[in-house]
Amino acid sequence: MNVEAPIASSTGTRPGARWVLWAIAVVSLIAAIVVVAVAVWPAPRAGLTPTPAPSAEQLHAQQVVTAWVQAADSGDTATVRQLTCANPTGTIARDLPTILDPTGYRVEARDHIDGFFRYAKTRNGAQIDVMYRQIGLTPAGRQHAAVGANNFFGDTYVLVNEDGELKVCGAIS
Numbered sequence: 267m268n269v270e271a272p273i274a275s276s277t278g279t280r281p282g283a284r285w286v287l288w289a290i291a292v293v294s295l296i297a298a299i300v301v302v303a304v305a306v307w308p309a310p311r312a313g314l315t316p317t318p319a320p321s322a323e324q325l326h327a328q329q330v331v332t333a334w335v336q337a338a339d340s341g342d343t344a345t346v347r348q349l350t351c352a353n354p355t356g357t358i359a360r361d362l363p364t365i366l367d368p369t370g371y372r373v374e375a376r377d378h379i380d381g382f383f384r385y386a387k388t389r390n391g392a393q394i395d396v397m398y399r400q401i402g403l404t405p406a407g408r409q410h411a412a413v414g415a416n417n418f419f420g421d422t423y424v425l426v427n428e429d430g431e432l433k434v435c436g437a438i439s
Contacts, residue, residue, distance in 0.1 A: 351435035374407030391426035
């Protein structure tokens with residue numbers, strides 16, 4: 267029975283072990299280069315596209331919607347009536363009796379408007395989309411606020427020119 271011993275190199279190590287050590291060294295060098303490259307070079311940034319300033323009509327629509335939402339949240343029924351058209355539709359028609367209830371509208375959450383977008387002039391007014399968050403004041407209000415996607419909600423408000431004034435006339439949630 268003839269058993270051959272593995273051939274050793276002149277340094278006393280096996281040739282396979284030397285290749286493994288070289289492979290580890292090369293992989294470590296590549297990893298170090300990647301780490302340095304990521305640390306030195308800045309990450310790519312998306313360029314910002316300038317948008318035009320809102321028109322006077324859009325700013326007026328934003329002011330009307332903001333005033334209406336704040337009046338509804340604070341129980342200011344006189345302002346809500348003043349800023350609502352004669353024949354509201356959508357969620358405005360649904361919520362208006364509750365807001366104007368003489369026994370007292372119990373506000374469970376306040377709306378914080380984060381922004382307006384997609385403004386469009388219509389034949390008799392305007393339409394504008396609103397993004398807002400709710401701040402729950404009661405357990406029911408906090409529960410309702412939690413239903414939104416990270417507490418973000420979006421509504422489309424429809425405004426009409428009535429008696430020479432821009433008024434909230436409808437909303438779609």
